[in-house]
Amino acid sequence: MEKRLGTQFITLQQNCSQYIKKLSRNKHFRGLKIYLFILALVVGIIVTPIGDSISGTLNKLPTNTYKVATKPSYKTSWIGNTFGGSKWVQIQMAGMYVSPEGKVYINSHWDEAGREVGIYQNGDVIGKFDDLHGWGRLGGMAITGNQQYLYIAMQQGHEGKPEDDYPPKGTTWYCVRRYDLSGKPAPFTGGRGWDKSMLIINSENEVTGLATIGKELYVSDLASNRVRVFNTDTMQELRSFSVTKPGAIAIDRQNNVWVIQNHQNQAKIVRYSPQGQQLAQITDVAKPTAIAFNPQGQLLVADNSQNQQILIYKVADKPVKIGNFGDKGGIYSNIRGQVKDSKLYGITGVGTDKAGNIYVSNNGFNNTGADLRKFTPAGKLQWRLLGLQFLDNADADPDSDGKDVFTKNEHFVMDYSKNSGKEWTYKAYTLDKFRYPDDGRLHTTPTAAFVRRLSGKRLMYLSSEMMAERLLIYRFDGEIAVPCGIFGKNHLKWPPNQPKDGSWLWRDINGDGAIQSNEYKTLGAEDGSVWGWEVDSKGDIWQAAEAGYIKHYPYQKLDKNGCPIYGQGTGEKIPMPAPFKTLTRIKYIPQQDVMYLGGYTTERPNVDGDWGLVGTEIVRYDNWSKKKTLRWRIALPYNPNTDPKLHIKSMDVAGDRVFAVASKKAEVYVYQASTGKQLQILTPGAEVAGESGWVDVPYGIRAFRRSNGEYLVFVEENAKGKVMMYRLPG
Structure with a gap:
């Protein structure tokens, strides 16, 4: 008899409707056929043009073809679970x-x-x-x-x-x-x-x-x-x-x-x-x-x-x-x-x-x-025995050359001379329940970390919920990540005393890690269509909205407690550039003034109506702050007619590589950032029994380039309590 989950129970001890929506899409959750029926209603004939791209144009291959050599020169590893393959905690x-x-x-x-x-x-x-x-x-x-x-x-x-x-x-x-x-x-x-x-x-x-x-x-x-x-x-x-x-x-x-x-x-x-x-x-x-x-x-x-x-x-x-x-x-x-x-x-x-x-x-x-x-x-x-990760991903401290890696609750110290699955040592648990009971990790379900260095200080930003509803901000006091800010795109049940209308920002003005009503600021109109969040290397925060605009909140400085200040009057709307019809992801490289955007275009629309995805294209723009020159367009793998569907869930950029990961089979597609040319596909190796769970969160991939040129690619692996880590030579 086929097993079916068919339940709307646990949300990690929270009233978290987003997690229930997540369960309806989970590969184990096949009992609620109505979800799949609704998603299938609008499925049409899909063309999947994938290939090399050149500046300002999009190469077209025959329908449903995909031609690229998969290079074996990478290692599969993992973080956060004692076992990496058929066994798991x-x-x-x-x-x-x-x-x-x-x-x-x-x-x-x-x-x-x-x-x-x-x-x-x-x-x-x-x-x-x-x-x-x-x-x-x-x-x-x-x-x-x-x-x-x-x-x-x-x-x-x-x-x-x-x-x-x-x-x-x-x-x-x-x-x-x-x-x-x-x-x-x-x-x-x-x-x-x-x-x-x-x-x-x-x-x-x-x-x-x-x-x-x-x-x-x-x-x-x-x-x-x-x-x-x-x-x-x-x-x-x-x-x-x-x-x-x-x-x-x-x-x-x-x-x-x-x-x-x-x-x-x-x-x-x-x-x-x-x-x-x-x-x-x-x-x-x-x-x-x-x-x-x-x-x-x-x-x-x-x-x-x-x-x-x-x-x-x-x-x-x-x-x-x-x-x-x-x-x-x-x-x-x-x-x-x-x-x-x-x-x-x-x-x-x-x-x-x-x-x-x-x-x-x-x-x-x-x-x-x-x-x-x-x-x-x-x-x-x-x-x-450890089984630490769920709906989670990792990011490296940029000042540590990849030695210090953080997930939403854990600090790992890495030794890359060791074998796969042995590189990590569990150093610290960064959540302090008793000293900081207002920590968003106790009240929501964060899903992925952005680790940044601002004014020499380590900060961590967490995308919260599978619907990307909030961005939680933390400063560090020793090993403890102290809550010090929250961006909210709309009015939510938590935290208390937030503005009743509009998008908002909470900043921990007095440095006690607790949320007081006088610490909120309204940022503008409420917009639940914001899916794209980015914290660039200079600390600026970017939002990409499906409604068709980009918002930019420049980082100003750290306050006396070490919390980042985002100034009054920022957050201007930037019009969505061509060729997009819908924006879903955003990645900005300030040192190069290069912007990468993900979403849907006229040529490649959202045919099946699925949500929470990168879209069908990634586009690079040079000289973003002045001319927004379109350099190339990547047609992403996309075929909602297959079982499972081929969709791209998350994207990231590091060094001269663009990484995009599929939602169902967790394949990682690797492109050259300078040209848009596809280089290889990463799939789980024998070290993890060749398997992975789905990528369920919007920021389910993170990439980091070490000083020796090696790329670390962290991917959410939601099935067996770990974060996947691919190691690519530079």
Whole structure:
């Protein structure tokens, strides 16, 4: 049976309608046929003229032909995931169960490539659970097991027929689903769903906790404020007892049940008898997210507050804290943001094996940084697995010659003498949740970084959302990227107190990284048609609007706090130059006064009506500030009649190269910037099993030329938690 996603669930813990639109275009999202039908209505006969271009003209080749020699002289590499090929570390980690033998099972709501539940052991990926990525099925935030079965919290949407035992339209089942130890669904008498392996708990809220002991399965039913107990073999309910806002569960040697409760901003961990009698409680943990017992019978508590530690309690009588694990303050201890073996961040799971080894899952903040670690009982790191990137791309610090590379949340240090996939070292996590809660990375979904040096200072700009709705601006304080500005093209739900009408700019005038109402400036009329954003090497900001104009905001200087100032009265509209009918992308090289624009022309219109793309042509203009002399036109690969469609999603320019990447197969087309001549096509190499996910974000390609002439080409790889990196000789 073909798998279909068919859901409009998770948006990375946000109300992010743009992400749902993204899912409708995802290669795994084939259940909502109406999306594909609408896109197909206007598809016509497409001509795909690709070839060499000369100044002011466009060469024409026969219909549907493409002739260019692909040069093999490049290397494929990647950043941000421990594995680069058929193996990968999932992009979210919401709950964890560790077996006595040291197998680690990680549950999550979503993984783009289908590892909603991953299985890990000895620092390796050894499997995943079946049948959670399609037909409205998603993972969840709790998981447990025994010697025969594994039990996961999951969701079932209405994407199948009710007669095949799917919920009716508008209803979601929040379930416990039973699996065998290999990751195959394990049906049972009375089970629900298409394969009879699901136990429906409610249709209102997620299952928030699971634990087993003997033949009993304990389930936190948040909707009914109860802990419910089921037989692990028959899955029949045995009893239940009242618990307000029950969360994660752990069971001690005496069969007592420990439950995390988060109610009215107050957290506690309460001990109950197996029948539900309250016995004791722990109230000194600020934000408990996970609990587990070690072989000594001590309770391990993940504290996801500013402590970012695992707390250890002796619980034989009255619970007493006897120790902790991990640096106090986690990733923000000592040098804030700097990565260290013992610094945790965004803790979602803790567990031990029968030897007492400690396992910790981290998920960053706002689902940013899947990070699984195993420690010895004494606290020495044994292995670490990373799945850091999603809807993300990388850019190099121009003053580092490519040594320092940044994604939206991470700082990597590169050593290009090493083999593919080994060049990067994870140096820092640049988001500071506790010091800067107004950071746009906590409230939106940034998708790509522009790293620039202005007045000698490093700054980072982030394109935000898949619809390119905002441009977030950051200055650096050590390793932490401090929010200091936002360009908004229209009125949005976030941030608060923004102008109700028009486009706008927020600048952090007082330098505290917080957004105050007196720090906004209205820039002009609202225009949601702006897709093109550019931050040139001098710090000027450019916008290209589908409505048919360009806006330019010149950089003036850094203020006393290091935030860039864009002056009052700037942002004049520049008319769209010929031959364009629609503008979608923009790239300006101030040292050469050269402008590159992407969009649609009369000769090559947007035939199928698809959106968010570069268009059908890239045009170079010389002497832009005075004469705007058209030098050449590149006819981009374009064929919406193929399956998958051939569209160009992103473009960039570095040195004497223009790079354009296709959205579906992620091929990178390389052109000579001086002539427009096509040079080669880059495709994923054997180092990554010859595969890539889609390029889903408007700035899914970044290019950088090192001093030795080598080109680094970073490409979004949205399927398996990494950024692709191609290395081309100069």
